[in-house]
Amino acid sequence: MEAILGLVGMLVLMALGAPIFVSLGTAALVMLALEGRPLMDAAMTSISGINSVTFLAVPFFVMAATFMQRGGIARVIIDAAEAWVGHMRGGLALVCVVATTLFAAISGSSVVTAMAMGTFLIPAMMARGYHRPFALGTVGASGTLGILIPPSLSMILYGLISEQSVPRLFLAGVIPGLIQAVLLAIVVMIISRRHGYASGTRVSRAEFIRRNLRALPALFIPVSVFVGIYSGITTVTESAGVAAVSSILIAVLIYREVSWRDIFPMTAEAMKAASAVTFIVMFALLFAHWITGSGVPTDLVEFAVAWGLEPWQFLIALNIIMLVMGMFLDAVAVLLIVTPIVLPLLESLGIDPIHFGIILIVNMEIAFLTPPIGLNLFVLSSIARAPLSEAIRGVLPFVAVMIGFLMLVTYIPEISLWLPQTVFGR
Amino acid sequence: MLDRILKLWSRIETAIIGLLVICALFTFLGGAALRVLTPQHAVDWAEEVALYFIIWGTALSGSVLAAESHHINTEIIVNALPPRLRRAIGLAVTALCLVFCALVAKYGWEGYLFSAMLDDRSASSLRTPQSWALFLALPVGMGLMVIRIALLAWQGKGITTAAEGGKS
Numbered sequence: 001m002e003a004i005l006g007l008v009g010m011l012v013l014m015a016l017g018a019p020i021f022v023s024l025g026t027a028a029l030v031m032l033a034l035e036g037r038p039l040m041d042a043a044m045t046s047i048s049g050i051n052s053v054t055f056l057a058v059p060f061f062v063m064a065a066t067f068m069q070r071g072g073i074a075r076v077i078i079d080a081a082e083a084w085v086g087h088m089r090g091g092l093a094l095v096c097v098v099a100t101t102l103f104a105a106i107s108g109s110s111v112v113t114a115m116a117m118g119t120f121l122i123p124a125m126m127a128r129g130y131h132r133p134f135a136l137g138t139v140g141a142s143g144t145l146g147i148l149i150p151p152s153l154s155m156i157l158y159g160l161i162s163e164q165s166v167p168r169l170f171l172a173g174v175i176p177g178l179i180q181a182v183l184l185a186i187v188v189m190i191i192s193r194r195h196g197y198a199s200g201t202r203v204s205r206a207e208f209i210r211r212n213l214r215a216l217p218a219l220f221i222p223v224s225v226f227v228g229i230y231s232g233i234t235t236v237t238e239s240a241g242v243a244a245v246s247s248i249l250i251a252v253l254i255y256r257e258v259s260w261r262d263i264f265p266m267t268a269e270a271m272k273a274a275s276a277v278t279f280i281v282m283f284a285l286l287f288a289h290w291i292t293g294s295g296v297p298t299d300l301v302e303f304a305v306a307w308g309l310e311p312w313q314f315l316i317a318l319n320i321i322m323l324v325m326g327m328f329l330d331a332v333a334v335l336l337i338v339t340p341i342v343l344p345l346l347e348s349l350g351i352d353p354i355h356f357g358i359i360l361i362v363n364m365e366i367a368f369l370t371p372p373i374g375l376n377l378f379v380l381s382s383i384a385r386a387p388l389s390e391a392i393r394g395v396l397p398f399v400a401v402m403i404g405f406l407m408l409v410t411y412i413p414e415i416s417l418w419l420p421q422t423v424f425g426r
Numbered sequence: 427m428l429d430r431i432l433k434l435w436s437r438i439e440t441a442i443i444g445l446l447v448i449c450a451l452f453t454f455l456g457g458a459a460l461r462v463l464t465p466q467h468a469v470d471w472a473e474e475v476a477l478y479f480i481i482w483g484t485a486l487s488g489s490v491l492a493a494e495s496h497h498i499n500t501e502i503i504v505n506a507l508p509p510r511l512r513r514a515i516g517l518a519v520t521a522l523c524l525v526f527c528a529l530v531a532k533y534g535w536e537g538y539l540f541s542a543m544l545d546d547r548s549a550s551s552l553r554t555p556q557s558w559a560l561f562l563a564l565p566v567g568m569g570l571m572v573i574r575i576a577l578l579a580w581q582g583k584g585i586t587t588a589a590e591g592g593k594s
Contacts, residue, residue: 047481
């Protein structure tokens with residue numbers, strides 16, 4: 001009973017606008033104090049939790065993303081994608097889906113992906129007569145791929161809390177990511193046909209080759225990350241470090257959009273952005289420390305057993321809860337709150353934690369798009385200087401498809417599990 | 427005057443944070459390169475030291491994030507309230523942040539003393555004392571945040587923001 005009060009108290013604090021780390025931490029500290037557990041131990045838990053090599057990948061990947069976004073890498077990838085699909089109907093919108101899928105394989109963040117793509121593509125789409133809501137919707141929905149297609153910061157955080165293998169999680173995201181990209185492309189083509197959006201012109205063969213060659217250094221980054229991790233040469237964290245250094249070098253030496261003098265301030269900015277998440281992670285770990293000791297997960301298991309809950313019923317209930325939470329909370333907060341509560345239940349229901357990780361990530365993707373708090377919506381409306389309502393109207397058809405996609409991922413575990421099980425065995 | 431102090435403070439902190447991250451990156455990749463290229467000279471402490479840099483960088487970032495209103499929060503509900511109520515809630519939230527950070531600083535400091543008393547060391551060949559390399563970061567970071575929040579409150583500013591501050 002007290003535990004429910006703790007949870008409600010935390011949500012009330014968040015609703016009142018308290019920083020998420022303060023809300024999580026206050027609820028945990030107060031409840032631990034009421035239960036008579038030592039608070040010094042609690043403080044040590046929160047800082048020890050981030051003392052892990054896996055965690056080191058977070059600031060490195062954020063650094064890489066910062067340099068990719070501002071270092072001209074987004075631009076060359078869009079140019080290459082345009083050479084491939086720009087001549088089809090709704091060409092630029094398709095370019096957006098393809099370029100974003102590629103960029104997602106470089107960046108681990110949905111917000112950065114939407115920002116990087118939106119900055120170039122929204123003005124370009126509007127100049128070619130696309131309606132603004134559609135342009136916003138396409139960029140916003142494709143941008144969410146950033147956390148599903150590896151590397152993914154959210155998967156690293158999930159792996160950290162649930163003690164699951166990050167390379168396995170990364171592989172589990174590949175096929176769902178490609179399916180989502182295809183679904184988005186289909187929506188884009190249908191809407192483009194209905195509105196009669198123009199096709200672009202086909203580029204000449206020389207131009208086609210030139211643009212693809214120019215994109216090669218940018219595509220080297222994801223290739224080096226994956227070859228490194230899956231050949232066993234580098235760990236996930238080392239790949240993140242390599243990605244950070246190579247994105248700096250490519251941005252400065254090859255595309256020359258960043259000068260040597262920019263490196264230091266951009267690095268500090270990246271670290272601050274990473275720290276905003278780390279603060280939440282630290283106190284989410286404290287929250288997890290409380291909730292695990294409080295017996296809430298055990299109560300939930302007993303509840304599930306007493307009601308004879310089937311895994312599919314459990315998953316549908318959880319999806320609804322997560323979708324509602326995602327409307328009001330930051331996507332990362334949803335991940336960090338839900339994981340420790342639900343994790344002990346998964347085993348008793350026979351749900352694979354890797355599969356659950358992907359379900360969680362797809363829920364987070366939708367959370368980026370659902371009002372009132374959808375980070376991608378804010379990013380889009382600020383890039384395009386458009387009212388939030390237009391961004392919301394634009395993403396609606398995509399959100400509907402994403403919910404269908406969520407069902408697909410939820411009820412066909414093989415979509416997520418086949419690739420990691422084939423590579424690593426069960 | 428206070429404004430200048432706060433700005434200078436942010437600049438110094440940002441410079442230290444940038445330096446810490448770059449040190450972390452070099453230490454970490456340097457360690458990995460040694461391991462791959464010259465295994466006989468490999469060191470067992472590169473990851474550990476890189477983590478100390480990042481943890482300290484994170485702890486120091488807390489107060490800059492507070493000053494720049496970049497701690498992630500949700501303001502949508504509060505923004506819909508009448509201005510007077512919103513102001514009252516803003517004050518309460520600032521007070522809560524102050525008390526919370528002060529408490530974490532206090533218990534973090536106790537944790538630091540406890541670890542120092544046990545002379546808790548890392549497992550690598552460096553045998554780094556965990557007290558100052560790791561546990562001290564929490565009370566220092568939280569302590570700086572307390573001072574910063576108090577100074578901001580003195581100026582009539584809070585640390586809450588629009589949700590756009592979120593990076594994930």
